[in-house]
Amino acid sequence: MAKVLLVDDAAFMRMRCAKVLTKLGHTVVEAENGAQAVDMFEREKPELTLLDITMPEMDGIEALKAIKTRDPAAKIAMVSAMGQQSMVLDAIKAGAADFVLKPFDEERLVAAVSKLLA
Amino acid sequence: MSGQPLTFDATPDEMVVFLSEAEEQMELLSQDLLRLEHEGDTNSELLQEIFRAAHTLKGSSGAIGHQRMAHLTHAVESVLDQVRHHTLPVTTPMIDLLLQGVDALRVLLEEVTTLVESAIAIDDLCTGLNALTTPPPVVAQPVPGKRDESRPYIAQPPGAVATAAPSAALWRVEAQIAPECLLPAVRALQVLLALSGLGTVTRSEPTSEMIEAGQVAAGANVTLWLAPHSADDVAAQIAPTLASVLEVTVQAITPEGHTVAATPPVVPGDQTASLWQIAITFNARCQLPAARALQVVLTCATLGTVAASQPTLEEIEAGQVPVDQPLLVTVSAPGPLDAITAAAHAAIERIPEVQVAYVTPVGVGAQLIAPASSATPMPSASPTPSPVSTPLSIKDGEGAGVGPTPASHAPRMVRIDVERLDALMNLVGELVIDRTRLARISGKLGQMAHDPVLAEELTETCRHLARISDDLQDEVMRSRMLPIESVFSKFPRLVRDLAQKVGKPIDFIVEGKDTELDRSVAEQIGDPIIHLLRNSIDHGVESAERRAAVGKAPAGQVRLAARHEENQIVIDVEDDGHGIDIEVIKQKAVSKGILSAEAAARLSDREAVDLIFASGFSTAEQISDISGRGVGMDIVRTNVERLNGSITVETEVGQGTRFTVRLPLTLAIIRALLVEVAGQTYAIPLTSVVEALRIEREALRSINGRAAIALRGQVLPLLHLRDVFAELTSTGRPAAGTGRPQGSPTGDTAERAARQFVVAVRWGERRGGLIVDALVGEQEIVIKPLGNLFRSAQGVSGGAVLGDGQVAPILDIATLIKHIIATDRGTAVSQGAVA
Numbered sequence: 001m002a003k004v005l006l007v008d009d010a011a012f013m014r015m016r017c018a019k020v021l022t023k024l025g026h027t028v029v030e031a032e033n034g035a036q037a038v039d040m041f042e043r044e045k046p047e048l049t050l051l052d053i054t055m056p057e058m059d060g061i062e063a064l065k066a067i068k069t070r071d072p073a074a075k076i077a078m079v080s081a082m083g084q085q086s087m088v089l090d091a092i093k094a095g096a097a098d099f100v101l102k103p104f105d106e107e108r109l110v111a112a113v114s115k116l117l118a
Numbered sequence: 119m120s121g122q123p124l125t126f127d128a129t130p131d132e133m134v135v136f137l138s139e140a141e142e143q144m145e146l147l148s149q150d151l152l153r154l155e156h157e158g159d160t161n162s163e164l165l166q167e168i169f170r171a172a173h174t175l176k177g178s179s180g181a182i183g184h185q186r187m188a189h190l191t192h193a194v195e196s197v198l199d200q201v202r203h204h205t206l207p208v209t210t211p212m213i214d215l216l217l218q219g220v221d222a223l224r225v226l227l228e229e230v231t232t233l234v235e236s237a238i239a240i241d242d243l244c245t246g247l248n249a250l251t252t253p254p255p256v257v258a259q260p261v262p263g264k265r266d267e268s269r270p271y272i273a274q275p276p277g278a279v280a281t282a283a284p285s286a287a288l289w290r291v292e293a294q295i296a297p298e299c300l301l302p303a304v305r306a307l308q309v310l311l312a313l314s315g316l317g318t319v320t321r322s323e324p325t326s327e328m329i330e331a332g333q334v335a336a337g338a339n340v341t342l343w344l345a346p347h348s349a350d351d352v353a354a355q356i357a358p359t360l361a362s363v364l365e366v367t368v369q370a371i372t373p374e375g376h377t378v379a380a381t382p383p384v385v386p387g388d389q390t391a392s393l394w395q396i397a398i399t400f401n402a403r404c405q406l407p408a409a410r411a412l413q414v415v416l417t418c419a420t421l422g423t424v425a426a427s428q429p430t431l432e433e434i435e436a437g438q439v440p441v442d443q444p445l446l447v448t449v450s451a452p453g454p455l456d457a458i459t460a461a462a463h464a465a466i467e468r469i470p471e472v473q474v475a476y477v478t479p480v481g482v483g484a485q486l487i488a489p490a491s492s493a494t495p496m497p498s499a500s501p502t503p504s505p506v507s508t509p510l511s512i513k514d515g516e517g518a519g520v521g522p523t524p525a526s527h528a529p530r531m532v533r534i535d536v537e538r539l540d541a542l543m544n545l546v547g548e549l550v551i552d553r554t555r556l557a558r559i560s561g562k563l564g565q566m567a568h569d570p571v572l573a574e575e576l577t578e579t580c581r582h583l584a585r586i587s588d589d590l591q592d593e594v595m596r597s598r599m600l601p602i603e604s605v606f607s608k609f610p611r612l613v614r615d616l617a618q619k620v621g622k623p624i625d626f627i628v629e630g631k632d633t634e635l636d637r638s639v640a641e642q643i644g645d646p647i648i649h650l651l652r653n654s655i656d657h658g659v660e661s662a663e664r665r666a667a668v669g670k671a672p673a674g675q676v677r678l679a680a681r682h683e684e685n686q687i688v689i690d691v692e693d694d695g696h697g698i699d700i701e702v703i704k705q706k707a708v709s710k711g712i713l714s715a716e717a718a719a720r721l722s723d724r725e726a727v728d729l730i731f732a733s734g735f736s737t738a739e740q741i742s743d744i745s746g747r748g749v750g751m752d753i754v755r756t757n758v759e760r761l762n763g764s765i766t767v768e769t770e771v772g773q774g775t776r777f778t779v780r781l782p783l784t785l786a787i788i789r790a791l792l793v794e795v796a797g798q799t800y801a802i803p804l805t806s807v808v809e810a811l812r813i814e815r816e817a818l819r820s821i822n823g824r825a826a827i828a829l830r831g832q833v834l835p836l837l838h839l840r841d842v843f844a845e846l847t848s849t850g851r852p853a854a855g856t857g858r859p860q861g862s863p864t865g866d867t868a869e870r871a872a873r874q875f876v877v878a879v880r881w882g883e884r885r886g887g888l889i890v891d892a893l894v895g896e897q898e899i900v901i902k903p904l905g906n907l908f909r910s911a912q913g914v915s916g917g918a919v920l921g922d923g924q925v926a927p928i929l930d931i932a933t934l935i936k937h938i939i940a941t942d943r944g945t946a947v948s949q950g951a952v953a
Binding site (some may be wrong): 009010011012013015016019049052055056081083085086088089092093096099101102104111112115 | 128131132135136139140166167170177178180181188408409412434468469470473
């Protein structure tokens with residue numbers, strides 16, 4: 001089982017997502033903005049990072065780039081709402097491995113996480 | 119329909135987080151909307167913040183399945199998105215509509231708690247909001263049947279050795295969304311998903327992307343092409359499948375002549391080439407085909423050099439990737455087919471939602487076997503394979519160019535129930551009392567010490583404990599503090615609405631939002647401030663015409679400012695209106711019978727202005743809709759004083775009026791004057807104290823059998839506290855918690871010293887004097903609620919823990935002053951009636 005860093009400024013979304021991940025047996029660490037995510041990534045060395053795009057302080061795209069600079073092999077999936085296609089494209093270019101669209105159904109999230117951790 | 123029971127997809131613990139977060143975001147939204155109206159779309163941080171708030175709300179409400187809320191937040195978000203991209207100017211009607219949206223969201227949020235659908239209709243609101251946003255240009259769809267044959271759904275590999283065998287027929291399904299359908303896109307999506315169960319939806323009009331983006335109109339036709347999984351009689355299954363989707367009528371199900379190539383072209387596995395075409399298909403449910411396509415192209419770059427793709431990289435980046443057409447990537451990589459195919463499958467199928475349909479050779483060396491139709495060359499592609507984890511800089515070259523980011527300074531927050539903080543505060547209070555007792559015991563032990571070293575150790579420990587508990591008390595106190603912003607945040611909206619209502623433009627300035635105060639105070643000062651703001655807007659600020667006539671700016675200025683001064687929080691509500699006319703006030707007060715004409719004439723200006731706080735006084739000529747509904751300044755003053763605060767007013771005719779409210783930082787600690795009566799210490803809240811003075815016994819007058827003194831030309835009725843509390847003790851209700859013996863229960867005036875002390879106190883505009891034995895001094899006291907023992911003790915409102923741990927009753931000035939007045943009218947009780 002893996003350690004997953006969950007980054008979202010909305011506590012509700014973190015809670016919801018963490019439940020699914022915990023149920024799968026993963027350990028979840030959380031951050032609520034991009035800047036915290038970068039810190040947390042360095043401290044916790046998660047195997048997978050789920051990164052929200054729209055966040056205060058430092059948005060998901062910037063955080064993605066910052067994390068990728070520190071660890072080019074970092075596995076990061078973006079969490080995005082509908083209508084943020086161009087952001088997701090930017091993220092993929094910057095090295096995001098996958099993306100999950102909100103509101104996500106559990107099945108999709110599980111599939112994405114399993115695929116990335118495989 | 120209103121009244122319908124609702125269910126939401128969230129566990130109770132999730133719901134708590136959802137609710138508090140949603141409330142937070144709505145609060146932020148309404149505040150920021152007002153800032154937006156004020157500042158315009160120049161502050162990009164504000165634009166981002168406000169968009170985020172709507173965005174978060176949309177995400178969370180969607181996640182719990184609150185469709186109406188998600189629908190409305192989506193409309194709000196769309197407007198804010200365009201505003202933040204400066205494609206939509208900020209206008210007052212827009213802000214109006216957005217604010218109405220937030221109001222409606224609050225109602226919808228309540229549904230989460232009530233679980234009953236509210237009567238609120240959001241369709242008009244959504245329509246209004248959607249009308250603000252310019253609809254994105256709808257990409258013209260090719261007419262079915264007239265499809266451009268040069269771009270088949272599944273491209274035949276150029277120079278194909280074998281023709282793909284037909285695997286299944288293609289069905290065209292036409293359905294109409296009901297004209298009265300509220301969420302046509304949802305219905306269209308349901309159709310799409312239902313058909314996906316029968317096979318692969320190779321294409322749809324509108325496209326699945328448009329459907330998911332909500333670009334489906336009610337009453338629209340939806341056409342889908344279905345490649346069934348099996349060759350069974352699919353036509354017979356389509357209609358029943360779609361029957362489960364509400365508000366959709368199937369118009370036609372027709373077989374199409376075209377076939378879909380689902381099998382790879384036959385090519386010998388050992389054929390070598392250096393240029394390959396890889397065809398990739400997307401899952402029908404793939405949500406962002408462009409993003410997947412980009413992943414594919416980037417991954418193909420690890421197999422070799424990407425020479426071309428269809429759609430082109432530019433199209434992919436522009437998001438123009440149809441989910442129902444294959445992505446063709448031309449890769450330059452020397453090797454046998456088997457190896458390339460295996461590598462392609464291995465690399466590409468790690469990407470979710472895509473499959474490699476086939477890999478086929480298209481050329482040897484730089485020589486193309488046949489040009490890939492409409493594929494554009496990509497000379498800029500990397501000549502060497504790059505590891506997939508390296509961010510490819512394809513266009514902007516910024517990929518990995520981000521330096522280390524500074525560490526986050528964001529405080530890490532935890533939500534705590536207020537009740538827990540209160541409990542903590544209480545426990546700390548207990549601890550302080552025990553600490554003081556422990557110190558006393560330690561002191562006694564030290565005196566009779568058999569073991570001076572041990573005694574010293576105990577003393578030292580007690581000292582340490584004292585320090586720790588003091589710090590603890592400070593910390594707990596601080597944790598209960600909130601910035602006054604939590605109170606102020608609702609005012610801009612209120613002021614805006616009031617200003618609109620009375621038709622006076624108001625420039626509302628808020629200062630000192632960060633000023634912290636205890637939550638107990640924060641919870642209670644809102645109403646008095648609202649009343650003051652209403653008063654300023656309604657009575658203070660003149661109409662725009664009148665302002666123009668006296669040369670003032672058309673917009674009245676109302677300033678709300680908070681700051682700390684010593685241990686108080688000071689709140690100013692100030693306007694630049696016409697001020698208070700003292701003569702008008704005096705006349706009014708006389709006509710209302712509040713005082714005589716002679717008394718009015720004697721009043722100083724300050725005293726005259728203070729008349730507005732007199733009960734039954736209302737300056738408004740006619741009772742307006744906004745303030746003056748019988749609730750006057752006297753209520754404001756009473757409420758402020760109940761919080762151990764005070765209110766003063768300064769005014770200058772023609773220049774404006776300023777109300778200043780002073781409140782303790784916390785209700786748990788107050789400043790008090792300590793007095794001694796019959797050997798017991800009592801605390802009088804300093805906010806009630808007018809002055810303390812020493813009087814000679816001879817100065818005492820007896821007027822109508824009641825003690826009184828003349829103070830500054832006025833008669834101050836007096837009350838002997840000794841008598842009041844003597845009665846308490848004589849009826850078996852001790853007035854002190856320390857169990858000290860009380861003073862003599864009789865009113866033996868002879869024993870009293872020649873000099874006495876009078877504390878002049880005030881409640882509202884009523885004054886009285888309390889006769890005490892001694893003045894002990896001013897001190898900060900920690901208020902403890904009293905037990906049942908004291909609950910019925912008249913004249914005592916609580917207990918104070920003094921520095922030495924002693925508990926001093928806090929005098930209830932309101933009750934004591936009523937006593938004095940009752941006595942004055944000769945209707946009550948003997949106490950206080952001193953000869």
